[in-house]
Amino acid sequence: MKKKAIILLLLIAVVSVAVYFIGSGKVSPADWQSGVLPGKLSTAHASLETNCASCHTPVKGIDEAKCISCHANNTALVQRQPTAFHANIGNCATCHTEHQGANANLRVMNHEALATLGEMFLKDEKASDRLKALVMHGSHPLVSAQEAKLDCASCHGTKDKHQGLFGQDCASCHATAQWTIPAFQHPSVLSMACNQCHQAPPSHYMEHFEMVSMKIAGQENVIVSQCYKCHQTTSWNDIKGVGYYKHH
Ligand code: HEC
Ligand code: HEC
Ligand code: HEC
Ligand code: HEC
Ligand code: HEC
Ligand code: HEC
Ligand code: HEC
Structure with missing residues (x-):
């Protein structure tokens, strides 16, 4: 009983100090459990600045159930091919990091992290086939070894400019930062192919x-x-x- 009370008091202290420092802007990235202080929240979540527990749960850290409870009804996101994975991927903080300052972009795609998640699902017997199918294997020069394991077409098939003529293995020609290929020179107008x-x-x-x-x-x-x-x-x-x- 006593131990619990002390832990609770400690937690309240940590949170109060955190809120104070965040309010004053004197913050640096760190660890929630050790009580070190992170940076400012993005504008989208600014209203939660004084309510750390809306995303964090003591000991557990980021609680994705909390993210989902606010964001569950985003049908547009789940119906769109490249972001359909939101229906069951979990691990929200892998891509949506926070405390990067008010102007931070929360909508950055992290293909490296995605591939790491895919590998994790592959080893997890309980993961759905769809999550397992995120990763495939091959060797591709334009993406990192980790990204090369992803099945690009499963999320980008609708953007295929080549109507399937170049196959499903987009990463054999494309990188993940942009679809354009600066080195590509279109065949001459004299081509008959x-x-x-x-x-x-x-x-x-x-x-x-x-x-x-x-x-x-x-x-x-x-x-x-x-x-x-x-x-x-x-x-x-x-x-x-x-x-x-x-x-x-
Ligand atoms: C909108 C959701 C949200 C709110 C509200 C929020 N955080 Fe975070 N916090 C995050 C995310 C996301 C991370 C990144 C976790 C990761 O990297 O796995 C994080 C990371 C941290 C970390 C680094 C350690 C860790 O768990 O990875 C600390 C410390 C932290 N937050 C403290 C706070 C404090 C103190 C508050 C309240 C002033 C707060 N947070 C409010 C989302 C939030
Ligand atoms: C208490 C409710 C609440 C919680 C908890 C919450 N959010 Fe949000 N989130 C919002 C609101 C409100 C917005 C701004 C309006 C909108 O885009 O829906 C937002 C915006 C976002 C955006 C879009 C940001 C942009 O720039 O367009 C992302 C991504 C996001 N949240 C992810 C998360 C993640 C990941 C977590 C858990 C770590 C989380 N949210 C926790 C309410 C919440
Ligand atoms: C593999 C990386 C990744 C993971 C994991 C991930 N997201 Fe996302 N999410 C994205 C990207 C990228 C976008 C932006 C897509 C776009 O608009 O182009 C996005 C968009 C969103 C948006 C919509 C933002 C807006 O206003 O358009 C919300 C809300 C969101 N994610 C919440 C979540 C939640 C909650 C989780 C955990 C259940 C989660 N995400 C897991 C990458 C991820
Ligand atoms: C699980 C889904 C998923 C997989 C698998 C995936 N991506 Fe993406 N990718 C996204 C999302 C989400 C974005 C953010 C832009 C968006 O929402 O359309 C994105 C963005 C991109 C962009 C930036 C251009 C743009 O349209 O904004 C390129 C290029 C790209 N991906 C290439 C690849 C390649 C190459 C692979 C295979 C190595 C791959 N992606 C695998 C979901 C995925
Ligand atoms: C055999 C190589 C090859 C394969 C495989 C390939 N592409 Fe391409 N793709 C190209 C080349 C070359 C271009 C022209 C690039 C340029 O103009 O900068 C291109 C252009 C594109 C563009 C338009 C870029 C722009 O904005 O102008 C998109 C989108 C695209 N590819 C998507 C895909 C998708 C999705 C896949 C997998 C289903 C795929 N590609 C497979 C070679 C390939
Ligand atoms: C080695 C493959 C290859 C050959 C051969 C080729 N093209 Fe292309 N072409 C591409 C790629 C890749 C793109 C960029 C992706 C796209 O827009 O389809 C492209 C783009 C184009 C575009 C621009 C489309 C747009 O919407 O901007 C036109 C027009 C075009 N090609 C016509 C031709 C014609 C006509 C020929 C024969 C004289 C030809 N191409 C031969 C690969 C090729
Ligand atoms: C007999 C001449 C002729 C040949 C051969 C031909 N086209 Fe066309 N194509 C046209 C004309 C004329 C138009 C514009 C009017 C129309 O739709 O008929 C057109 C339109 C198109 C369009 C534009 C459609 C749109 O809605 O914007 C594309 C793409 C196209 N052709 C691709 C091809 C490709 C690829 C080939 C070879 C596999 C090809 N065409 C062979 C005459 C031709």
Whole structure:
């Protein structure tokens, strides 16, 4: 009984000191349990500045059940392919660190941390297949060894600019910071291999192709796979010998 009372008193003291220092702005990152003080909360959570227990639970540290209790009803987040993992990933503080100051960005993606979580789920018999499937294996030069274990397409398939022509292994060509590839130089307009990298729209495989596309382009004896006869590398709407084609 006595021991519990002392621990409780100590905790109250730690929290009061913490609140005092945070209020005064004299703070540095540290450990909740040892009583050292962290930095200011982000603007989004500023209203919780005097209520540490809204996120922390003594001894346990960050209590993700508390994060979820405030953020559970975010259907837009769970319905969107790249962030659908929120439905069951847990471990909120892995990506959403706090105390980085008022202007800190709470919405930064940490693919390294994600891969580490994925490996953890792989070893956990109780984890769902979906969480296990976050990681796959391979060797990829553009991402770190840890990130290379992720199944990129499971979260980014809807952004695939290549309509599946380049396969599902996005990390064999892409890094995680940006989709653009600075070193990429598009093949020359003289290339005749356009169809190896580009898929024509469905309309090209319907009557529309003969009735409209071929007429606009002024081409007669061509088949769909000969993109280069009608198209250029500027834009799909820049038709050879015609120029910009305005859709209705
Ligand atoms: C909006 C939720 C939230 C509130 C409110 C909050 N914290 Fe935190 N706190 C966090 C997160 C997230 C971390 C990062 C935990 C991690 O790295 O695993 C953290 C980390 C810490 C740490 C570093 C040790 C650790 O557990 O990792 C301390 C110390 C800490 N908080 C103290 C406080 C104090 C004191 C208050 C009240 C003034 C407070 N926090 C309020 C979310 C919060
Ligand atoms: C007492 C309720 C409450 C708790 C507990 C809480 N949050 Fe929040 N959180 C909010 C509110 C309110 C906002 C600002 C409005 C919004 O975006 O919904 C917010 C915003 C956010 C944002 C968006 C920030 C931005 O810049 O757009 C993230 C991410 C977030 N919280 C994650 C967490 C995590 C992780 C935890 C647990 C460590 C947590 N929250 C705990 C209420 C809470
Ligand atoms: C693997 C990293 C990761 C983990 C783990 C994670 N999140 Fe997120 N979360 C993100 C990223 C990245 C975004 C921003 C997505 C965007 O808007 O582009 C986000 C967005 C959010 C938002 C919406 C912010 C806004 O206003 O748009 C909330 C709320 C949120 N997370 C809460 C949580 C909670 C609660 C948990 C734990 C159950 C959690 N997250 C676990 C990476 C993560
Ligand atoms: C569990 C889901 C998940 C996996 C797996 C994943 N990502 Fe992401 N990724 C996200 C989220 C969430 C963001 C933040 C932007 C957003 O919400 O669209 C993001 C952002 C990015 C961005 C920044 C560009 C942008 O659209 O904002 C790139 C590039 C990227 N990821 C590439 C990759 C690659 C390459 C892999 C495989 C090595 C991968 N990702 C694996 C969820 C994931
Ligand atoms: C064989 C290599 C390769 C593979 C595999 C690949 N891509 Fe690409 N991707 C490229 C190249 C090259 C570009 C053009 C980059 C540029 O213009 O900077 C590109 C461009 C993109 C862009 C547009 C970038 C921009 O903003 O202009 C997105 C989005 C994209 N890829 C997503 C994906 C996704 C998602 C996957 C996996 C499903 C994937 N890619 C697989 C090579 C690849
Ligand atoms: C080695 C593969 C490759 C070949 C061959 C190729 N392209 Fe591309 N092309 C790409 C990639 C990768 C991108 C960037 C991703 C995207 O937008 O699809 C791209 C982008 C484009 C774009 C820009 C699309 C936009 O919306 O901005 C056009 C137009 C284009 N290519 C036309 C052509 C034409 C016409 C040919 C043949 C003369 C051709 N390409 C040959 C890989 C290739
Ligand atoms: C006979 C000439 C011709 C050939 C061959 C051809 N196209 Fe087209 N394509 C057109 C014309 C004309 C348009 C614009 C009007 C329309 O929709 O028919 C167009 C439109 C497009 C568009 C834009 C669709 C939109 O909604 O913005 C894409 C993408 C495209 N073509 C890709 C291809 C690819 C990839 C190939 C080769 C596999 C190809 N085309 C072969 C004539 C052609």
